[in-house]
Amino acid sequence: MGLDMYLSKKTYVKNWEHTPTENVHKVSIKKGGVSHPTINPKRVSYITEEIMYWRKANQIHGWFCTHTNELTDNVLYSLQREDLVALLEDCNKVLEILNKSKMKTTQVIGGWKGGKEYMVDVEVYDDVDEVMKILPPTQGFFFGSDTIDGYYKQDIEETIKVLEKELSTVDEDGYSSYEYYASW
DSSP states (O other): OEEEEEEEEEEEEEOOTTGGGOOOOOOEETTTTOOOOOOOOOOOOEEEEEOOOOEEEEHHHHHHHSSSSEEEEEEEEOOOHHHHHHHHHHHHHHHHHHHHOEEEEEEEEEETTEEEEEEEEEEEESOOOHHHSOOOOOOTTTTOOOOHHHHHHHHHHHHHHHHHHHHTTTOOOOEEEEEEEEEE
């Protein structure tokens, strides 16, 4: 159990009788090298690609919940390219802050052993006031840690890497949209 998060890209590929030849999409779905027996390519309207998967990156989940159009309460959000640009900008701001911040050791609850809570030492970032204003950890049932530590930074770096790659592709026709989905 835990917060599983998905960013998907939906591209409209439906062909209409009036679609100009240069804009016609050819969709082919094969299973075992032969045309799929139950999917009719002529009826396919969208192709959905998984752009990114996160696990317990609750700061990213919180960002989507706060900054995008909710379709299903706390689960499904509609996004546009501009939303991803804004998330990328916020991630870059946070990474810049973290790269300048020093680390300190603190104790957090590590779990339970023999019916008693035990503590573990964790390295966390020292100066996080600005980070908390931009991408604060979001608490929830099985959402993971709410500390700003190396794992938090790793989620930010991976998000930057994927978003930069995705945003470098151009959808000049505007046939693509994005969705964010979370489950826990």
